[in-house]
Amino acid sequence: MSITLLAIESSCDDTSAAVLRDGEVLSNCVANQEAHRLYGGVVPEVASRAHQVNIIPVVDLALKDAGVDKSELSAIAFTRGPGLLGSLIVGVSFAKALGLSLNIPLIEVHHMQAHILAHFAEDPKPAFPFLCLTVSGGHTQIVQVNSPFDMAVLGQTIDDAAGEAFDKTGKMLGLPYPSGPVIDQLAQKGTPKFDFPEPRIPGLDFSFSGLKTAILYYLQKQVRAEPDFVKDNLNDICASVQERIVTILLKKLRKASRQTGIKEIAIAGGVSANSGLRAGLKAMGGKEGWNTYIPAFEYCTDNAGMIAVAAYYKYLNGDFTSQSVQPAARLPQS
């Protein structure tokens, strides 16, 4: 008997569904919500309403893409949290109704753990234990992964996420939302000639709010003296900001590797699509003797494929969820 899972992800502004059979992701469909561009950030009520009309078309597409009929499903997996409550409620409630209707079990998945386990969707797969730097618009953390079920957060941001630092810088520069990919493109044409400060945070934790303020004050000062400063130096500003964020991330990752002696090193989450971070990780990995793992682009941003992969391990472990489960905007990681 093969194991066939339908997975649903609706934690933020993307509605996604995926089908997995016996560990292989057969389909991974994402409906993006363009509306948020108009507002310069994710508006929770707008996101919730969009999920409501996207959920069936996306699920239906995922099943059709995979060539799987509803009746063949073994279980329904879904992101329980963390995320925006109004968004999560749509995916979780829909998943529960599918489970009840098809008379099959539910599997709840932790969004951040799924980002990490996305590495097991394709080869090469990291060996346990490995370290994963998970960076997105909402999270920045270093996790020691001992098994699919045993993860320990070694360090995390005490304020903003790294992705927020990109987005907020983009806002200052007047770039469209989401700004991360735009800054990345512009940075490739510039040189990191402006020096932004590196926060001094003990241990393996991160902080990005001080950097954000420093960038703002620096730019305000320059613009006062030279009104066209941003326009004239846009590529170099982007390169400098990106370089600083990437070095903050990688230095902590190196520290974590040296502390734990672990040389299997992975990155995950939306910011792992950043070319500077990808290149920086490879360069540092070369010097430190790491085996580095970078997910394919489709597994970096929010997607249900990673939910399906995480759920597959839970399925094999008999780890199911009851129909009384409800979404959780905050959800502890272990």
Added chain:
Amino acid sequence: MTIFALMARILLLETATDTCSVALGDGLQVIARKDASAPRQHAAEITLLIDACLKEAGWQLPELDAVALSSGPGSYTSLRVGTSVAKGICYALDKPMIAVDTLQALALASLQAEREEGVYFPMIDARRMEVYTAPFDAQNAPQGKAEAVIMEAGTFEEWHRRGIPVILSGNGAEKCRAVLPEDGVIFSAVGQCAAPMLLPLALRAFEAGAFSDTAYYSPFYLKPPNVTVSKKKLL
């Protein structure tokens, strides 16, 4: 194959207000009803309530003829739970979905309870002195659009002047006692929305084949999302 409405088996989901309510209609009869144990438990309890209703009736979900849900207006979060669950069941089992106007169902329930001539204003609480409401006549026909109204002494002045009694129902009615004049206002015994109230209108829709587009249906939010775009320039 024609299924006569009077024989239809309909799952009824009422999630427009704080209390999640589920019932099963067998033709005109409500044969099971379960309400949530506490307010705002929709997300945790709704599928358990559905399952409990089915067990009580001795039915299986695939035996249903349709799923009817309360369209709103009401609590956004609660409506989302009901809508997502209704969509999930209808999609999984290829069942038709029926959206019943929450206010009309409430007006009909209060009409049946009060049997008064006048204009019926079913009211869904929208916090502070605001309610979602719409006028219905004593035949349950809508007399105007649904609106978000901030209740004050003169809200029904025109009806009072015309000597037409105003009959209020729903969970938004009680708070109006504080501001409305006593004369010409009748407070219906029907306070909470409950799933059985959906049945008459759901059956009528079923008979007429008035089904919603399961994929693209949205609840009746009444208001657009409250979005403020910052115009502040940082530099």
